[in-house]
Amino acid sequence: MSEESEKSAHFIDQIIADDLSSGKLADGLQTRFPPEPNGYLHLGHAKSICLNFGLAEKYKGRCNLRFDDTNPDKESVEYIEAIKRDIRWLGFLPNRECFASDYFEQLYSWALELIDAGKAYVCDLNAEAMRAYRGTLTEPGKPSPCRDRSPEENRALFEKMRAGEFADGEKILRAKIDMAHPNLNMRDPALYRIRRAHHHHTGDAWCIYPTYDFTHGQSDSLEHVTHSLCTLEFEDHRPLYNWFIEQLGIFPSRQIEFARLNLTYTVMSKRRLLELVEAGHVNGWDDPRMPTISGIRRRGYTPRAVRDFCETIGVTKFNSTTDIALLEHAVRNDLNRVAQRRMAVFEPLKVVLTNYPEDQEATVEAINNPEDPQAGVRAIPFTKELFIERSDFMEDAPKKFFRLAPGREVRLRYAYVIRCDEVIKDAAGEIVELRCHCDMDTLGAPPEGRKVKGVIHWVPADKSKSAEVRLFDRLFTVERPGRDKAVPFTEELNPESLKIVQAMVEPSLLQAEAGRSFQFERVGYFIADTRDSEPGAPVFNRTVPLRDSWGKQKG
Numbered sequence: 001m002s003e004e005s006e007k008s009a010h011f012i013d014q015i016i017a018d019d020l021s022s023g024k025l026a027d028g029l030q031t032r033f034p035p036e037p038n039g040y041l042h043l044g045h046a047k048s049i050c051l052n053f054g055l056a057e058k059y060k061g062r063c064n065l066r067f068d069d070t071n072p073d074k075e076s077v078e079y080i081e082a083i084k085r086d087i088r089w090l091g092f093l094p095n096r097e098c099f100a101s102d103y104f105e106q107l108y109s110w111a112l113e114l115i116d117a118g119k120a121y122v123c124d125l126n127a128e129a130m131r132a133y134r135g136t137l138t139e140p141g142k143p144s145p146c147r148d149r150s151p152e153e154n155r156a157l158f159e160k161m162r163a164g165e166f167a168d169g170e171k172i173l174r175a176k177i178d179m180a181h182p183n184l185n186m187r188d189p190a191l192y193r194i195r196r197a198h199h200h201h202t203g204d205a206w207c208i209y210p211t212y213d214f215t216h217g218q219s220d221s222l223e224h225v226t227h228s229l230c231t232l233e234f235e236d237h238r239p240l241y242n243w244f245i246e247q248l249g250i251f252p253s254r255q256i257e258f259a260r261l262n263l264t265y266t267v268m269s270k271r272r273l274l275e276l277v278e279a280g281h282v283n284g285w286d287d288p289r290m291p292t293i294s295g296i297r298r299r300g301y302t303p304r305a306v307r308d309f310c311e312t313i314g315v316t317k318f319n320s321t322t323d324i325a326l327l328e329h330a331v332r333n334d335l336n337r338v339a340q341r342r343m344a345v346f347e348p349l350k351v352v353l354t355n356y357p358e359d360q361e362a363t364v365e366a367i368n369n370p371e372d373p374q375a376g377v378r379a380i381p382f383t384k385e386l387f388i389e390r391s392d393f394m395e396d397a398p399k400k401f402f403r404l405a406p407g408r409e410v411r412l413r414y415a416y417v418i419r420c421d422e423v424i425k426d427a428a429g430e431i432v433e434l435r436c437h438c439d440m441d442t443l444g445a446p447p448e449g450r451k452v453k454g455v456i457h458w459v460p461a462d463k464s465k466s467a468e469v470r471l472f473d474r475l476f477t478v479e480r481p482g483r484d485k486a487v488p489f490t491e492e493l494n495p496e497s498l499k500i501v502q503a504m505v506e507p508s509l510l511q512a513e514a515g516r517s518f519q520f521e522r523v524g525y526f527i528a529d530t531r532d533s534e535p536g537a538p539v540f541n542r543t544v545p546l547r548d549s550w551g552k553q554k555g
């Protein structure tokens with residue numbers, strides 16, 4: 001049994017399993033992922049993708065990718081391409097790629113059908129008047145003066161709307177349902193609006209565009225979507241979703257709502273993410289600090305980690321906010337399995353091995369990944385002069401400090417045990433060099449007659465090079481940015497979310513291929529940036545530190 005099927009099924013999984021076993025789904029399960037191409041996908045979308053594609057995989061059904069493209073003003077081909085790329089990266093393959101705009105002609109004839117049946121009318125009220133007529137949760141709405149137009153007149157007017165005989169906003173088509181309905185979405189909702197805008201997919205073919213409500217359910221129905229999964233905000237739209245299906249007598253797709261994903265220390269709405277991009281708070285949609293799929297990909301998160309994370313959080317009916325540490329945990333888990341180990345020193349302190357031969361061209365052998373024997377070994381030059389991390393030495397070290405200190409010993413990872421004999425300082429009293437003794441009998445062997453507890457990382461001084469490393473931190477300083485409506489969410493940005501530093505990296509890292517992930521031993525996981533790395537001069541992004549230091553900082 002796979003890990004997945006051992007986990008108890010969530011409520012949607014249960015509904016589908018029941019529908020399948022009761023023979024309700026003659027053609028099997030059909031789901032869809034329906035993004036509007038008005039921005040890049042974020043981790044919230046990843047939850048929906050994993051759910052829709054994941055269920056289709058599990059039950060040998062099909063999942064379509066459908067672009068819900070009814071707002072030409074905000075949509076673009078750039079977003080469409082990015083969305084396709086992101087879904088592929090997550091490891092899912094759509095059964096079909098569809099565009100709601102491909103159904104415009106069909107939707108138009110359905111609108112005529114409703115008009116002819118006296119269930120839709122053309123209305124002259126402007127947006128403001130429509131709102132005023134709509135009533136409130138406690139008061140019923142008022143009928144529009146246009147509500148009793150005859151089907152013939154409505155048909156003629158609607159045809160003229162399509163033919164471009166009215167100005168933008170001059171008329172709309174509305175469903176004729178119930179102006180006193182307790183659910184405001186049922187009070188004669190808008191079906192079509194006039195908008196002269198170039199559409200990325202249909203060009204200038206249309207000057208009227210269907211609304212989300214009139215498009216979504218019918219598109220599901222056309223694709224024979226059996227289970228239409230959406231987030232809880234759409235619960236109030238479900239009666240309308242069903243109303244269209246009943247009136248038109250079309251394939252009965254079923255809408256089921258689940259809780260959206262919210263993550264601490266970030267925002268998850270395309271509108272806000274777009275604002276961050278446009279105002280220059282981040283460097284584009286794929287800035288590694290962004291919760292976009294393209295951002296986390298560049299940051300070094302893996303598809304497997306995202307899918308494991310989505311599996312862990314599950315699917316419920318209750319909105320909540322998930323600790324981002326849970327996602328980082330999944331990232332560490334996966335990278336621990338797959339990332340090769342390397343050494344890099346961030347704050348170098350020179351070590352001279354006084355007894356080590358001057359011109360010796362020696363190497364030591366390092367294991368690339370203890371979790372994966374297939375990853376093999378590599379040779380690291382070992383020389384008389386090395387760099388270690390400044391923080392791995394202490395002049396007045398407490399007893400429990402198991403790293404380097406005057407007169408004490410430590411093991412250099414993959415190499416020898418050394419002892420610090422002398423501390424060299426400059427005129428200002430700053431430590432500039434440690435002179436150490438190298439115990440030549442300790443390569444791959446314990447020192448005789450004594451215990452050496454500490455192991456520290458190092459790089460050979462002359463054969464290493466400095467590389468740019470980008471250290472990312474939480475994008476916001478508060479757990480739930482934007483929650484306090486009195487404060488613009490951009491004021492809650494973390495001014496220290498990006499720190500650029502240099503590190504001395506072992507020679508093999510200079511050849512790091514862009515997009516490859518590594519564990520820098522004792523420090524964290526890093527990826528060679530796909531945008532800014534040059535051959536022989538990689539730039540590294542810190543994906544995640546080895547340990548979660550955030551909790552400690554806060555506590």
Ligand code: ATP
Pocket residue numbers: 033034035036037043044045047048229230231259260261262268269270271
């Ligand atoms: P945003 O508010 O970020 O623009 P959206 O819901 O408008 O999101 P769509 O492109 O319409 O974005 O969403 C495509 C699908 O992804 C929808 O089915 C939607 O319910 C789902 N989705 C969007 N955000 C989340 C989220 N945070 N968690 C889970 N599913 C989400």
Ligand code: MG
Pocket residue numbers: 036
């Ligand atoms: Mg939307």
